[in-house]
Amino acid sequence: MRLTLNQDELDFRSIVDDWVQKNLPDDLRQMARLGEHLTRKEFSRWCAILDSNGWSVPAWPKEYGGTGWSPLRRHLFEEQLLLSGAPRNTSAGIAMLGPILIAFGTQDQKNKYLPSIRRGETFWAQGFSEPGSGSDLASLRTSAIRDGSHFIVNGHKIWTSYAQSSEMMFALVRTNPEAKPQSGISFLLIDMASPGIKVRPIRTLDGGTDLNEVFLDDVRVPVDNLIGEIDRGWDYAKHLLGFERTGIAGVAVSKQQFFRLKRLMSERSISPAFRHKVARTEIDLLGMDALILRTLTENPASRPGPEASMLKIQGTRLRQTIQHLLMELAGPEGLRNAEDPGDYVERDLQWLAANYLDSRKVSIYGGTNEIQANVVAKAVLGL
Amino acid sequence: MDFSLSPDQILFRDSVDRFFNETFTKEDGRDKAVDWQALVDMGLTAAPFPDSMGGTGANTIHLMFVANGIGRTLTTAPFLPCVVMAGHILRDCANVPGIQPLIEALTNGTRKIAFAELSSGSITQTGTSSIVSGEARLVLEGSADVLILASANHDKLVIIEGKAKGVTCSPFTTLDKREAADLIFSNVAVNSIIAEGHQAQQMIARAQRTMKALLCAEACGAMQATLELTLDYVRTRKQFGRPIGSFQALQHRLVDMRIAYDLADTQTRVAIMAVEEADSPTIVRLCAAAHAQVVKAARLIAEEAIQMHGGMGMTEECRAGKFAKRLITLSILLGSEDSAIENFLLSA
Numbered sequence A: 001m002r003l004t005l006n007q008d009e010l011d012f013r014s015i016v017d018d019w020v021q022k023n024l025p026d027d028l029r030q031m032a033r034l035g036e037h038l039t040r041k042e043f044s045r046w047c048a049i050l051d052s053n054g055w056s057v058p059a060w061p062k063e064y065g066g067t068g069w070s071p072l073r074r075h076l077f078e079e080q081l082l083l084s085g086a087p088r089n090t091s092a093g094i095a096m097l098g099p100i101l102i103a104f105g106t107q108d109q110k111n112k113y114l115p116s117i118r119r120g121e122t123f124w125a126q127g128f129s130e131p132g133s134g135s136d137l138a139s140l141r142t143s144a145i146r147d148g149s150h151f152i153v154n155g156h157k158i159w160t161s162y163a164q165s166s167e168m169m170f171a172l173v174r175t176n177p178e179a180k181p182q183s184g185i186s187f188l189l190i191d192m193a194s195p196g197i198k199v200r201p202i203r204t205l206d207g208g209t210d211l212n213e214v215f216l217d218d219v220r221v222p223v224d225n226l227i228g229e230i231d232r233g234w235d236y237a238k239h240l241l242g243f244e245r246t247g248i249a250g251v252a253v254s255k256q257q258f259f260r261l262k263r264l265m266s267e268r269s270i271s272p273a274f275r276h277k278v279a280r281t282e283i284d285l286l287g288m289d290a291l292i293l294r295t296l297t298e299n300p301a302s303r304p305g306p307e308a309s310m311l312k313i314q315g316t317r318l319r320q321t322i323q324h325l326l327m328e329l330a331g332p333e334g335l336r337n338a339e340d341p342g343d344y345v346e347r348d349l350q351w352l353a354a355n356y357l358d359s360r361k362v363s364i365y366g367g368t369n370e371i372q373a374n375v376v377a378k379a380v381l382g383l
Numbered sequence B: 001m002d003f004s005l006s007p008d009q010i011l012f013r014d015s016v017d018r019f020f021n022e023t024f025t026k027e028d029g030r031d032k033a034v035d036w037q038a039l040v041d042m043g044l045t046a047a048p049f050p051d052s053m054g055g056t057g058a059n060t061i062h063l064m065f066v067a068n069g070i071g072r073t074l075t076t077a078p079f080l081p082c083v084v085m086a087g088h089i090l091r092d093c094a095n096v097p098g099i100q101p102l103i104e105a106l107t108n109g110t111r112k113i114a115f116a117e118l119s120s121g122s123i124t125q126t127g128t129s130s131i132v133s134g135e136a137r138l139v140l141e142g143s144a145d146v147l148i149l150a151s152a153n154h155d156k157l158v159i160i161e162g163k164a165k166g167v168t169c170s171p172f173t174t175l176d177k178r179e180a181a182d183l184i185f186s187n188v189a190v191n192s193i194i195a196e197g198h199q200a201q202q203m204i205a206r207a208q209r210t211m212k213a214l215l216c217a218e219a220c221g222a223m224q225a226t227l228e229l230t231l232d233y234v235r236t237r238k239q240f241g242r243p244i245g246s247f248q249a250l251q252h253r254l255v256d257m258r259i260a261y262d263l264a265d266t267q268t269r270v271a272i273m274a275v276e277e278a279d280s281p282t283i284v285r286l287c288a289a290a291h292a293q294v295v296k297a298a299r300l301i302a303e304e305a306i307q308m309h310g311g312m313g314m315t316e317e318c319r320a321g322k323f324a325k326r327l328i329t330l331s332i333l334l335g336s337e338d339s340a341i342e343n344f345l346l347s348a
């Protein structure tokens, strides 16, 4: 045990910081600072810039353009990017499909899809949830029936982030209605330009436009687009949900938002009661940071297990507390609807209420906090 | 304390409930002018004024039922800013020349009247007239036809036409889609001061206290509806082959929401009684207590309602999210829980 990072890691952080200061475009910096909605366009641009330095997919193996960094270094990297003022570089393609393809895809599939994800050129949507199947994902009903060299896909996906601006979607589909729910599901890659696909956007309560419904009506998907074996999709997805969960603890975003809070506080007069709450939250943030570092350094060789669900629960609570503090800091200025805020809005405060509303999603997506707690109770506590 | 309602209050509550339930059922694309006219037709814009001013003489307890109804149905018509806040000041100034016609115009719905206070600048008296220069930020219904404007320290109250020369009105919508504006006054000439000094300060303090208690009541209406619709949702939404409301993990939290609501609604009623019996020495303390409970419960209920609706709760169409935005807006208008606790301490 040692309190400080070694010199190597400290140097690494300042290398990342220097690079961001030189390469982050001003408009992206400004959007990230104010908490504005980023769309696919901005994400793609930032991904391509990172790729020019070999940094767009740090978690992937080196042979696919990754960095080969240790989990600790990757964590420091993600954190430093945000603290240096950059937007996040996460997309379903980078964080979810990439690792799945690398683990279970054929060489052809890897060659075909990985490079354009790495460069930020293709965007992928995650087509898992359905209207009747959210927490109980294994009950999903979108069906794929083999017809020669194709699957015919019919069904209805919902909450599909960025479907409206994605070229591709990876989806869970039912290929064997007779088997037990988890054993009859396959993992398919679907071209969003296929005939029979209709995308309906869903506006979120903060005014965001990331979410969609996707209707699939006799969509023909080549059998080459199946990942791994038929009816084994659930196993691959579970591998993937594990990835979503560690990232979703979101301590980097929490830190970034906490520093935003401190910056805004330093420019205003603040009541002692508010300072007290902020200090309480800072203690929790220190704790969260330490928990993450402990997970990464204590047993670096062990695979992430159900403990990740605890990180998600605590991490999302922390994030939501910070967003609430930010909204509270805005005071009456928070009354403004960020999309129609009038001429006299204080730009630094404009998006705080919307950011708070948006942050309510982090305890819902990627498996709700209730489902995470069920996992912990069973798999960690043995109840 | 006696929480029982008189037969007259029960009659009023039931008719107000019926009115809101029947009139404000359709949610989207509601025409604001039609909504406002409905309040006028129901006689609610006349509520706070006595008979002698052509009003219906409703007291704070009656107004509480109206505020509950507004919150429960997410009505956007500006009852609180215009009828409660501006209305109470007009009522208290009724014998000042020129005020009675404004009361009539507000009552019969021909003109909207809002209250604003200068955040910077001043009202300067020059002989018989006055000059206003300064800004009033974040004014609910700030684009109203007529403004009752207070100086920053509340020692002067004047009437300004919204369209008067020198008034710049920059409108915006609030988080919960209501109308508000920032106002800039540059050398606006006004005829007369309708109240000044200690008298003006008392008047404003009284109206603001009533306004705050009724904002709490509006929040209670919204909380009640949010709780009901969340209960409906968990009874019908199924996952893992059973209603999600059958999971104890959610049940216990719904119980906590109910307890928080009961406390908030009860303490709001206490505050309403204190405001109605205006000479109560503990009025500030009781209002601060209601405020603290309401803001705390509003956050809990709004956040839990969204959470229990899952992905649906994050959508703009979902009622849970709309109520959450109303509850957040009301909490911002009331001020933070910290400020309520601070007021509570100061009142001791």
Ligand SMILES: Cc1cc2nc3c(=O)[nH]c(=O)nc-3n(C[C@H](O)[C@H](O)[C@H](O)COP(=O)(O)OP(=O)(O)OC[C@H]3O[C@@H](n4cnc5c(N)ncnc54)[C@H](O)[C@@H]3O)c2cc1C
Pocket (backbone or CB within 6 Å): A125, A126, A127, A128, A129, A131, A132, A133, A134, A135, A136, A158, A159, A160, A161, A162, A211, A361, A364, A365, A366, A367, A368, A369, A370, A371, A374, B237, B238, B239, B240, B244, B247, B249, B250, B307, B308, B309, B310, B311, B312, B314
């Ligand atoms: C912003 C956002 C982005 C998303 N992006 C995507 C995406 O790109 N692709 C995708 O496939 N999905 C996506 N989702 C969907 C997300 O994964 C689901 O919303 C989530 O799994 C919950 O499912 P649900 O919405 O059907 O809620 P439900 O499962 O109906 O849950 C409703 C409530 O019941 C609770 N509950 C359910 N079961 C239990 C239980 N057994 N015990 C206790 N409580 C329970 C839940 O925790 C929740 O509070 C996204 C969601 C959001 C909000």
